[in-house]
Amino acid sequence: MAKLLKQPLKLALIQLASTADKAHNLAHARTKVLEAARAGAHLVVLPECFNSPYGTKYFAQYSETLLPSPPSEAQSPSFHALSAMAKEGGVYLVGGSIPERGPPSDNSGKSLYNTSLTFSPQGELLATHRKVHLFDIDIPGKIKFKESEVLSPGNKITVVDLPEYGKVAVAICYDVRFPELATIAARKGAFLLLYPGAFNLTTGALHWELLARARATDNQVYVGLCSPARDMSAEYNAWGHSMVVDPNAAVLEQLDEKEGIVYAELKGERVEEVRSGIPLRDQRRFDVYPDVSKGGKFEE
Numbered sequence: 001m002a003k004l005l006k007q008p009l010k011l012a013l014i015q016l017a018s019t020a021d022k023a024h025n026l027a028h029a030r031t032k033v034l035e036a037a038r039a040g041a042h043l044v045v046l047p048e049c050f051n052s053p054y055g056t057k058y059f060a061q062y063s064e065t066l067l068p069s070p071p072s073e074a075q076s077p078s079f080h081a082l083s084a085m086a087k088e089g090g091v092y093l094v095g096g097s098i099p100e101r102g103p104p105s106d107n108s109g110k111s112l113y114n115t116s117l118t119f120s121p122q123g124e125l126l127a128t129h130r131k132v133h134l135f136d137i138d139i140p141g142k143i144k145f146k147e148s149e150v151l152s153p154g155n156k157i158t159v160v161d162l163p164e165y166g167k168v169a170v171a172i173c174y175d176v177r178f179p180e181l182a183t184i185a186a187r188k189g190a191f192l193l194l195y196p197g198a199f200n201l202t203t204g205a206l207h208w209e210l211l212a213r214a215r216a217t218d219n220q221v222y223v224g225l226c227s228p229a230r231d232m233s234a235e236y237n238a239w240g241h242s243m244v245v246d247p248n249a250a251v252l253e254q255l256d257e258k259e260g261i262v263y264a265e266l267k268g269e270r271v272e273e274v275r276s277g278i279p280l281r282d283q284r285r286f287d288v289y290p291d292v293s294k295g296g297k298f299e300e
């Protein structure tokens with residue numbers, strides 16, 4: 001069977017310290033992406049909302065228009081900055097996420113999205129992922145957040161082909177809580193699930209590592225979670241702890257809450273070794289439950 005990951009890949013997750021100043025954030029992201037590229041990274045990832053503060057009241061103010069594609073510099077300075085950093089560094093770049101303004105995807109009339117752009121080492125746009133599961137939670141006394149007050153959800157699963165390496169799935173933060181999305185992406189051949197994300201101090205402590213390791217265990221793939229650095233003067237305090245987990249759910253590297261870069265060397269043999277030791281792929285019972293990756297529906 002052909003390897004899912006064709007050759008070793010050095011992954012870098014940038015736990016970026018962002019501010020309220022978009023131009024500064026873009027310039028700072030460039031410095032860190034080029035640092036990762038100089039360190040030999042082939043695939044570099046930025047955090048969720050890396051160019052803005054994270055909060056429902058900021059999405060409209062920081063939003064950019066991506067359509068028609070490619071947008072002009074005035075429509076989307078972040079698109080152009082990300083494309084240029086990927087090209088300058090000669091790396092694949094998953095550009096975290098940015099607030100996007102676009103036509104509404106449903107009848108809510110809401111026209112803002114939380115959107116991730118992936119670029120090739122030549123600076124070409126390879127994929128766009130709009131956050132599918134919006135972060136709506138209410139834990140009394142701890143945290144209440146409702147992205148759906150202002151955002152529309154995306155409607156597709158995003159798997160990007162990096163021709164020299166293989167397929168990578170990109171989703172955003174709260175999407176990690178939904179195992180179907182990860183399983184469909186893995187069954188479509190992804191060797192790595194990447195989630196730019198900004199968990200908080202309540203759920204981060206409880207679930208961040210657990211979910212990364214769960215998605216790796218379920219699917220026997222690498223998982224990368226890339227957070228902003230924590231800023232206690234901001235309204236939303238990100239958990240940090242960007243991490244890479246291997247296909248057997250071992251945490252390969254993890255940061256604390258401060259700015260930094262996590263590096264990990266991903267190998268196709270490791271995916272194969274884990275899958276041949278515990279051969280879940282040959283043991284599924286699609287006679288008992290449907291194959292969600294083929295659009296199967298459960299019938300009682």
Ligand SMILES: NC(=O)CCC(=O)C(=O)O
Pocket residue numbers: 048135172173174175177197198199200203204207
């Ligand atoms: N930005 C997000 O989607 C946050 C998700 C989160 O904190 C969670 O607990 O899930």
